[in-house]
Amino acid sequence: METDDTNKTETPENSPMSHSEILREQISEALDIYDKTNASIFLSSLTAGLEIGFSFLLICVVTAFFNNENDAHLIWKLNAFVYPVGFILVVLGKSILFTEQTSLLTLPVLNRKSKVSDLFKLWFFVLAGNITGGMLISLVSIWIGPQLGIFDTSTVQKVATHILHGDLTVIFVSAILAGWLMGLLSWLLTSSDSTISRILVIYIITAVIGVMGFHHSIVGNIEVFSGLLVSDNIKFTEYVSFLATAIIGNAIGGVVFVALLKYKAFAYNGND
Template structure:
């Protein structure tokens, strides 16, 4: 996930939707033009880094007693991966649902559509490869010990409780929340740490499905013999990806654009 840069000659006004739209849109335009290999390596790093959310939750789960409040404390491990990715300016698929979508809906064209699909495809593939590497490493004891692996499996088992259709629905709010996070970060850069922490903490304690963190959990289950390849890809990961897209690109990005469309310069409408 990349945070938008401020402009020296045109500072953002807090809570000004037109300025936020312009900033996020311009960031998206830059991402659409990035070389494929740059997107891939950044996405791979993000996939590995986001897996520290699973490790953080597992470490807390391992050391806490089985009590009603345990899940609320375990949830504080979840934001760790997002902090690494956002502050490290890496490419995360769920963030790109809004950054890549705004240029497309602002200036619809075959080029923009092709570039958007290209960006999503490369980043999603790279993110999943990164989480697969992390899931394999945890399952085989390369990362952590047996106790951490057992705790990580306990945390990951939660994603198997929903049907594929239920996962799609459950992933829509997660896509919406991450898109909102990407939208508000440019106007609150000094508070980025607390925004990321609060948004992602609420996401996990509410039990919403995030496709990339969820894929780390799914791959851990796969490499630990708890699930089959088809179930992992089509039953656990793909429904979460679809739900995140609906929530981020299909709902929030369109709403964010609609609220300023009538106030934009004619050349952008």
């Protein structure tokens, strides 16, 4: 006799994850990364730096396409629609991106399963891979764009100048907000149970970063480094200052406003 499945209640497998379950999953995922070799972490991070370059390519395409038809403010808002593409490729492809992993990798330290020195070493390899990959895709982008006729070097300069238009204080606070959102992205992805929902979460969070103009160190590295290569108006010191400020801001946003607060909220709830 066949049973009727229409009246089945929601099972634990498809019910929403609790705060403690998300935290345990995040710590477990982070520990898996800690167990990887340095070479594996660097190569995965290098891949992420390359893949996220597709966001930069699309930003240049949109900027060049609408340059003569819309004012500059509208162009930067339109760019927010294509900004998430690189993030989707990176996150769903499981490459290691510094801003997504910042809060995640801090959790084992807060839980006393890893040491601070191990965290900083891991961050070093992740950043080295992300930045190196970004530089490589920068070289490809500033060559292929003009060759295909989809944008020219003046567009690259325009994008880089836009990223650098604020002073370092503005960039720093903006980067904190971007790091905060990227930390939340990692947290939300853990509670998402389907590819479609994960894509939607990635798109919404990163589109907010794009439309608000918040500074993301890894995408920003590609944008400003590309501008440095094609323009005499952008100095190497500006590039280094921007990159250092954005990295520190992103790290603070992810560690303080996501990892620390969410971990403490769990701890104060009386759980181990």
